[in-house]
Every structure is written in C-alpha cells, then in structure tokens.
Amino acid sequence: MLNKFGNKLVVVLICLLVSSGLAVEKPTTPQQTCVTGECHADYGKKTFVHAPVGLGDCNACHKPLKPEEHTYEFVRKGRDLCEYCHLEQTGKKVVHEPLKTGDCMQCHDPHSSDNKFRLPEKTIAATCNKCHKITEGFQYLHGPTAIGECTVCHESHSADHKSLLVAEHSELCFSCHIVTQDELSKYEFVHEPAKNDCIGCHNPHGASNAKMIKDFAPYLCYTCHKDIQNTAENSMYQHSVVSEIDGCLTCHTPHASSVKFILKSEPATICITCHDKPQEITKDETLPAFTDQIKDKKFLHGPVKDNDCSGCHVTHGGKYFRLLAKEYPPIFYAPFSEKNYELCFGCHPKDLVWTPETNNLTDFRNGSTNLHFLHVNKERRGRTCRACHQTHASDLPKQIRESVPYGMWELPVGFTKTTTGGNCISGCHLPKDYDREKAVDYPAPQAANPTQQTSGT
Amino acid sequence: MKCKKAIFVISIITICWFLPVPTAKCSSRRISIGNQMPEFSASDVFGNLFDYKHGNGKVLMAVFLSSRQENSTRAATDIKGIITKLTGQAKRLSVVIAVNDPNNQTVFRSEPNEPDPNEPGVVVHLVADTEYKLWGKFGIIATPTVIISDTNDTVLWVKAGHGYDFAPVVHARLNQALGIAQEIDPNEAGRVRTVKNATVAARVKRHLQMARMLQEKGRIESAITQMKKARELDPNSVELALEIGSLLCTIGQGKSALGILEGVQTRGYIEKSKLLLITGWANRQMGNFEESEKLLLEAIRLNPKSGRALFELGQVHQAKGEVEKAMLTYYRALTLVFGKELNIK
Structure with a gap:
C-alpha cells in the first residue's frame, strides 16, 4: 500500500519538475512589451488587433502594480480608460449603458479578435442579442434586423436620439422607405403617426405579422382612437365590421389618402364590399342587399349618387336604427314632430315642413300651397318622409315611392311629374294633381297646430 | 267593413290600371351643368348690393348654406380654406354665400379684414336668403350646395351635400373655372387615391x-x-x-x-462609362491588364471626370511596371478629387 502511494508521489513530483522547467517564468520587472513570441503571443495573431497591442504598447492601458509579482492595473479608471483615446464615441446625448459604466469589454475584446470591431460574436446582431433579445417569437423581421445589421438604425456607442437611433424616428425610417416619404408628401390627408411616428404602429424590429404591426386593428387603432372604441363597443346599434380583426382597414388606409378620414376608397365602394348581398342582422331580420335596391333605378338619392353613404349613415356605431346619423323613424305614419326628421334636415331645410305657403322653397306645391307642409304637418297620421320617398333610389322623380304598403298589399302611387307640377293617381288618396302656376282648386289644408306654423328651430 | 275596404282598394287598383303609365321624362327644378347661370341681385348682410350680370368675365361660386347644419359649417370651413389660397386670382372670382338664417350664422360671418393692397383676398358676399328667393332661382333642394360657373357664365359644376370629396372637388373645379394649372384632372378629383408603399x-x-x-x-x-x-x-x-x-x-x-x-x-454614355470602369476594374483584379487598360481608357474617354477610372488605370500601369505612367495617372485622379490646390512635389 505504502509502495503504491510512494510511486504515485514520485510520478507527480517528476511531472512538476518537468513542467516547471519548460514553463516561462513571468517577468518580475517592467518589460518593453508584453506581446512576444513567448508571452501573450495570441494577442497579436488574430485578425483584428487593438492598435496599442499591435504596436506592442501595453502601457497605453496597463501600468505595473507590483512588477515583482507580475501584477498590473489600468492606467485610468472606468470609462476614462477607453475614452482617453476614443472620446468621440461618447460625446452625444444618449450613451449606450455599457459605455456609461466603462464596461466596453462587454462588447469588445480589448486585445484582439477574429471578429470585426473585436466583437465577442461573429456579427453585430449576435453581440447585441446577448443583452437585447428583441426578436424572440417574431415570425417576420424588419430588414436590418433580419440581416443582423442593428447599426443601420442604432449607433453602438452614443447618439443624439432616443434609443441610440441614428436619426429621429420617421426621418430614420424614410432613409430607406424613401418611396413612402415621397408618396406621403403628395397627400393632403396623412395619418398622424405616418408623419412622425412610424413606430406608433409598427414594431421596428419585427412581429408575428408581415406588416410588423404592433397589434391588430381595431386594438392597435383603439390605443389612440378611444372615442371610436367607445362608440363601437357601447352604441345601441353597432357595425359588426368595426369590431372584426383588421376591420378598420376595410374602410381606412393606414398611411394617407386623398380624402378625409383617410378612406381607402369611395364610401359606397367600401360599403358594397359587404352590402352587395343581404346581411343578417338578427335571426329574424335580414338587411336586403343595397345594390339590389339601386340596380337600374332611374333616380338616386343625392348621397347615393355621390357614392357617399356617410351622408346619412354613421359607420362606427350609433343610437339610431340602421346606423343612421340622426333620427329617421322606421314607421310609415308618425305624429308630426321636427325631431322625426332630423336626419333629412341634415341637408334639407326644416322650413319645408313649417312653411304652409311658399313660391321658392319647393316645387312640390299647388300654387303657393306647400304640399310638404300639407302632407307632413299633421298631429295624427302625419307622413314621415319615407311615406312618399324611397331613401336610396326609385324609378320615379324625386325618389318617389312606386307603391305604398297597405296591409298585405302594395298600392301603386303612380306619381307623374309635369313641367309645372305633377300628380299622384292612387295609393294614399284619390288621384290628385298639383300645379305651381295654375293652382288646382282644393279645400284649404288644416295644420296640426296653427301656433307652430312659423319657421321653428 | 272588410268588404268595403277591399272594394275601395280594388277600385283604386282598377283606376290605376287604366290610367296612363307615368314617365320619368320631366324637366328638373335643379340647375344643371351646362345651363346658363341665372342673373340676380341681392343685398349682403352689410347692406351692400351684389349684382350678378352676364358677361363680366368672372367666375361665380354660389354657395347655399344653412347656419343650423353641421355639414354647412364644415363646407364653410373648407371653402374658406380653398379661397384663402386663391389670393392671386381674387379679381377673377366672385363668391356669394346664401344663408337662409343669417342671424344664426357663425363660421361664415364675413369679417371685414384689413385688405392687403398687394395681395387682395377674394371678396365673399354673404347674402341673407330668408325668403328662399335665390334658393328657388337656382333650384336648390339641399344644403350645402355649391354651384360654380366658368368665365362665360355657364354652370361648370354643381355639388350638393358635404361628402368625403367636398374639399378636393370644390378646389379642383374652382381651379378649372379660373384656368389654374393643376396636377389632378377635375373629373378625377373625387376619386380616392391612397399611398401604396x-x-x-x-x-x-x-x-x-x-x-x-x-x-x-x-x-x-x-x-x-x-x-x-x-x-x-x-x-x-x-x-x-x-x-x-x-x-x-x-x-x-x-x-x-x-x-x-x-x-x-447600358443606355447613355454615363452608364456605359460606368460599365467599362467596373469591367476594367474587375479585369485588373483578375490580372488581365491589357484588357483592363483598354476598357479603362474607353471609360475615361466617355467620362473624363471619373476619378475611380483614372485610379484603376494607374493601378494597371503600376502592375505592368509602367511607373511614370502610373504616377501621371494617379496625379490626374487626385487632381479630380482635390482640384487645382493639389501640389505634389
């Protein structure tokens, strides 16, 4: 047992003696340089060598502490060590955290490396990724991120802009997205973030969607458009498309448009992407296809003719049925109330239904008797606008209905327009003519409330 | 009772059946494009008479607004923005804004501005049309309505309502009437265009x-x-x-x-000289000095200001051991960079 242990001890002692004989002894006095063929030789052999190392000028950074023990210290403390030569790297407003603390070696090998800039990793992105794990979970990466060129957008040491950006946000984005910048300058209606805050909507590094949007519409849009969110979510009548994923983009374009509300197309064109077919509102109610209502019709309501459904309808949600902008009763007869015609009075003058006599206000008059007043201004069974007019289109002038409902039947109205008047041949009453120039003789109409016959507001 | 009702309805239907079928052929109350603008006289809210007569060679923009309507307020704001930009054309344009309730108006009240003698603005005549006389004359049925005539008093354009395209279309039509050059075809001004990046x-x-x-x-x-x-x-x-x-x-x-x-x-001599430079440069790198020299000389002939081509030619001369030629070529290249200040001894 003792022999075995003794043998092992002899072998260890021999090894120690041999190794001590082969090893170079550390110098115990200050040397001209530390990079020699025998000492620290690797420092000079890599592809990228720090200039003082290449010159053998180790004293640029190190000074002897106890030479007899071969211990050294840095010639300057903290960030001063590197800043002494590399002052230009730290002179801007925003300084990279490692640089602030003088921890330059977090990103650079102080002596030499096979990687450019003596980085610890092969690429800039791999180096940055050690601390900034910004691409995790992303399916799509922004161009510079994808190729690992973080320095296209960020300075690595210091910058005058937040997040060490090389330029202000949009200015930076436009340095590559030059066509977008050029296009935006030609539009009057530009989405506010597109002017100066691209990263308000886009993640500059990447995302799980191809456009690198921070979140899907409407949630992204709601981060700014709280009022729309409130309308969309809390209105009595809601527009289903608004709450759908990417629903906002059905009507709006994200960057700029030649028209207000940065619409992506003419309103009617947008609306008929859905309303060209019947839409089920509830189990019991289906909205007929809008396109069927206007197909081949000779007379279109002004807003319909102008492709502007928003003339009468709101788009995000509202308190009136059919998403109408204002009150417009769905019923045929209604006691006269100005409130019932709010929608129509959005364009047509209220005086139409308040003025018993006129020679200018409307062509629907018998002599100077205002037949709008006559039909509408009744305490009982006052006709709503829809009693005589089709709201979208008709084959008769002034969008007059072709028929009126009467129980199960549809009675034809048979309206004819003449150069000086017109007539209705049936439907609500026996055939009656009117003529602006030579009034047809009828008993004088009675108003619902004669005290209201002045122009009211 | 039910029987009486049915008889009444059947009688009505029978009458209808035998009556002539109504036709849509009829004259419209509304003023149409191509019509002659009606002449009129009206007092503005300050009591000044505005007299519109044919043959004055001016464009007329007649705007019908209602002071109680949101759309009219928006239209007024848009119009104000448009005509403010037309200072240079002010003398050729008359604007009449007819309001049926002038006591209630806000946005389109004419504020007597300090006139700039060098850049006189468009004068807007705010007319109180309380009895709907102008309304009837122009056949208006809704507000806002904008009617623009050309300088020959012909109606160029009529627009009712304040839709998504109000501002761009009014602007384009006004430019058209005044003969102001514009990038957009007025017929296309209402077409929605979007950024397609x-x-x-x-x-x-x-x-x-x-x-x-x-x-x-x-x-x-x-x-x-x-x-x-x-x-x-x-x-x-x-x-x-x-x-x-x-x-x-x-x-x-x-x-x-x-x-x-x-x-x-390539097309054009600049592109051609670039191609010759790069192929000459590449050939030099591959050791084809004769070919390289030929290409570079041709590149320099096409573009004598190509410093890079001269530098590459210098490299070729140097590689061929033609030191004097190389020096001279490098000198020419440097002169292009530094100009006449270059002073090499």
Whole structure:
C-alpha cells in the first residue's frame, strides 16, 4: 500500500519538475512589451488587433502594480480608460449603458479578435442579442434586423436620439422607405403617426405579422382612437365590421389618402364590399342587399349618387336604427314632430315642413300651397318622409315611392311629374294633381297646430 | 267593413290600371351643368348690393348654406380654406354665400379684414336668403350646395351635400373655372387615391437605400446582399447591376462582378462609362491588364471626370511596371478629387 502511494508521489513530483522547467517564468520587472513570441503571443495573431497591442504598447492601458509579482492595473479608471483615446464615441446625448459604466469589454475584446470591431460574436446582431433579445417569437423581421445589421438604425456607442437611433424616428425610417416619404408628401390627408411616428404602429424590429404591426386593428387603432372604441363597443346599434380583426382597414388606409378620414376608397365602394348581398342582422331580420335596391333605378338619392353613404349613415356605431346619423323613424305614419326628421334636415331645410305657403322653397306645391307642409304637418297620421320617398333610389322623380304598403298589399302611387307640377293617381288618396302656376282648386289644408306654423328651430 | 275596404282598394287598383303609365321624362327644378347661370341681385348682410350680370368675365361660386347644419359649417370651413389660397386670382372670382338664417350664422360671418393692397383676398358676399328667393332661382333642394360657373357664365359644376370629396372637388373645379394649372384632372378629383408603399418599385428602393447605408458603414457584404435582393425584384435594372458590380470589385471579387454584368445593356454614355470602369476594374483584379487598360481608357474617354477610372488605370500601369505612367495617372485622379490646390512635389 505504502509502495503504491510512494510511486504515485514520485510520478507527480517528476511531472512538476518537468513542467516547471519548460514553463516561462513571468517577468518580475517592467518589460518593453508584453506581446512576444513567448508571452501573450495570441494577442497579436488574430485578425483584428487593438492598435496599442499591435504596436506592442501595453502601457497605453496597463501600468505595473507590483512588477515583482507580475501584477498590473489600468492606467485610468472606468470609462476614462477607453475614452482617453476614443472620446468621440461618447460625446452625444444618449450613451449606450455599457459605455456609461466603462464596461466596453462587454462588447469588445480589448486585445484582439477574429471578429470585426473585436466583437465577442461573429456579427453585430449576435453581440447585441446577448443583452437585447428583441426578436424572440417574431415570425417576420424588419430588414436590418433580419440581416443582423442593428447599426443601420442604432449607433453602438452614443447618439443624439432616443434609443441610440441614428436619426429621429420617421426621418430614420424614410432613409430607406424613401418611396413612402415621397408618396406621403403628395397627400393632403396623412395619418398622424405616418408623419412622425412610424413606430406608433409598427414594431421596428419585427412581429408575428408581415406588416410588423404592433397589434391588430381595431386594438392597435383603439390605443389612440378611444372615442371610436367607445362608440363601437357601447352604441345601441353597432357595425359588426368595426369590431372584426383588421376591420378598420376595410374602410381606412393606414398611411394617407386623398380624402378625409383617410378612406381607402369611395364610401359606397367600401360599403358594397359587404352590402352587395343581404346581411343578417338578427335571426329574424335580414338587411336586403343595397345594390339590389339601386340596380337600374332611374333616380338616386343625392348621397347615393355621390357614392357617399356617410351622408346619412354613421359607420362606427350609433343610437339610431340602421346606423343612421340622426333620427329617421322606421314607421310609415308618425305624429308630426321636427325631431322625426332630423336626419333629412341634415341637408334639407326644416322650413319645408313649417312653411304652409311658399313660391321658392319647393316645387312640390299647388300654387303657393306647400304640399310638404300639407302632407307632413299633421298631429295624427302625419307622413314621415319615407311615406312618399324611397331613401336610396326609385324609378320615379324625386325618389318617389312606386307603391305604398297597405296591409298585405302594395298600392301603386303612380306619381307623374309635369313641367309645372305633377300628380299622384292612387295609393294614399284619390288621384290628385298639383300645379305651381295654375293652382288646382282644393279645400284649404288644416295644420296640426296653427301656433307652430312659423319657421321653428 | 272588410268588404268595403277591399272594394275601395280594388277600385283604386282598377283606376290605376287604366290610367296612363307615368314617365320619368320631366324637366328638373335643379340647375344643371351646362345651363346658363341665372342673373340676380341681392343685398349682403352689410347692406351692400351684389349684382350678378352676364358677361363680366368672372367666375361665380354660389354657395347655399344653412347656419343650423353641421355639414354647412364644415363646407364653410373648407371653402374658406380653398379661397384663402386663391389670393392671386381674387379679381377673377366672385363668391356669394346664401344663408337662409343669417342671424344664426357663425363660421361664415364675413369679417371685414384689413385688405392687403398687394395681395387682395377674394371678396365673399354673404347674402341673407330668408325668403328662399335665390334658393328657388337656382333650384336648390339641399344644403350645402355649391354651384360654380366658368368665365362665360355657364354652370361648370354643381355639388350638393358635404361628402368625403367636398374639399378636393370644390378646389379642383374652382381651379378649372379660373384656368389654374393643376396636377389632378377635375373629373378625377373625387376619386380616392391612397399611398401604396408596397409596390415592387418601393421595395427595390428600400433595399437599395439600405445597401447604401450599409456601404457607408463599411458593411460591404451586407450591402451586396441588399443590392442582390433589390435585383431579384427588378432583374432588368442596369443601375442595380452596376452598383453590385462596383461593390463586388470593392471587396476584390472582380470575377463575380463580371458575372453580374454579363449581358447588361447600358443606355447613355454615363452608364456605359460606368460599365467599362467596373469591367476594367474587375479585369485588373483578375490580372488581365491589357484588357483592363483598354476598357479603362474607353471609360475615361466617355467620362473624363471619373476619378475611380483614372485610379484603376494607374493601378494597371503600376502592375505592368509602367511607373511614370502610373504616377501621371494617379496625379490626374487626385487632381479630380482635390482640384487645382493639389501640389505634389
């Protein structure tokens, strides 16, 4: 047992003696340089060598502490060590955290490396990724991120802009997205973030969607458009498309448009992407296809003719049925109330239904008797606008209905327009003519409330 | 009772059946495009008489607004914005705003501005049309309505309502009436146009711009990758081929550069001289000095201000041991960079 242990001890002692004989002894006095063929030789052999190392000028950074023990210290403390030569790297407003603390070696090998800039990793992105794990979970990466060129957008040491950006946000984005910048300058209606805050909507590094949007519409849009969110979510009548994923983009374009509300197309064109077919509102109610209502019709309501459904309808949600902008009763007869015609009075003058006599206000008059007043201004069974007019289109002038409902039947109205008047041949009453120039003789109409016959507001 | 009702309805239907079928042929109350603008006189809210007579050679914009309508308020704001920009054309335009309730108006109240004698603005005549006389004369049925005549008193355009396209269309039609040059066809002014930044051209430009930024930062390999991506999108681009070739030569890959430039058809002497320079540069890198010299001399002949071509030619001379020629060529290249201040001894 003792022999075995003794043998092992002899072998260890021999090894120690041999190794001590082969090893170079550390110098115990200050040397001209530390990079020699025998000492620290690797420092000079890599592809990228720090200039003082290449010159053998180790004293640029190190000074002897106890030479007899071969211990050294840095010639300057903290960030001063590197800043002494590399002052230009730290002179801007925003300084990279490692640089602030003088921890330059977090990103650079102080002596030499096979990687450019003596980085610890092969690429800039791999180096940055050690601390900034910004691409995790992303399916799509922004161009510079994808190729690992973080320095296209960020300075690595210091910058005058937040997040060490090389330029202000949009200015930076436009340095590559030059066509977008050029296009935006030609539009009057530009989405506010597109002017100066691209990263308000886009993640500059990447995302799980191809456009690198921070979140899907409407949630992204709601981060700014709280009022729309409130309308969309809390209105009595809601527009289903608004709450759908990417629903906002059905009507709006994200960057700029030649028209207000940065619409992506003419309103009617947008609306008929859905309303060209019947839409089920509830189990019991289906909205007929809008396109069927206007197909081949000779007379279109002004807003319909102008492709502007928003003339009468709101788009995000509202308190009136059919998403109408204002009150417009769905019923045929209604006691006269100005409130019932709010929608129509959005364009047509209220005086139409308040003025018993006129020679200018409307062509629907018998002599100077205002037949709008006559039909509408009744305490009982006052006709709503829809009693005589089709709201979208008709084959008769002034969008007059072709028929009126009467129980199960549809009675034809048979309206004819003449150069000086017109007539209705049936439907609500026996055939009656009117003529602006030579009034047809009828008993004088009675108003619902004669005290209201002045122009009211 | 039910029977009486049925008889009444049947009688009505029978009467209808035998009566002539109504036709839609009728004259419209509304004023139409191509009609002559009606002459009129009206007092504005300050009591000044505005008299519109034919033959005055001016454009008339008649605007009908209701002070109680939101759309009229919006229209007034848009119109104000448009006519404010027309100072140079002020003398050729008359604007009449007819309001049926002037006591209630807010936005379109005429504020007597301090007139600028050098840049007189458009004078707006705010007319109180309380009895709807102008309304009836023009056949208006809704507000806002804008009617614009040309200088021959013919109605050029009528627009009722304040829709999405109100401002661009009013602006375009007013420009048309006044004969102001504009980029947009007035008939197309209401057409919605949007930014389309996803075109191939936009993507090519993005890669190209990023490549140039990378090149500036000395990231040549990455720059080449971006250029190649751009070229995949636009394989016929001569500009891209030349830029890639140049970058490849920068990192000593002349052979690859020649591969890229094979079959490239240049247009114009600048493009041609660039192609000759890069192929000469590449040939020099490959040791084909005679060919390189020939190409570079031709490049310099086409573009004598190409410092890079002179520098490359100098390199060729140096490689061939023609020191004097090399020196002279380098000198010419440096002179191009530094101008006459260059003083080499």
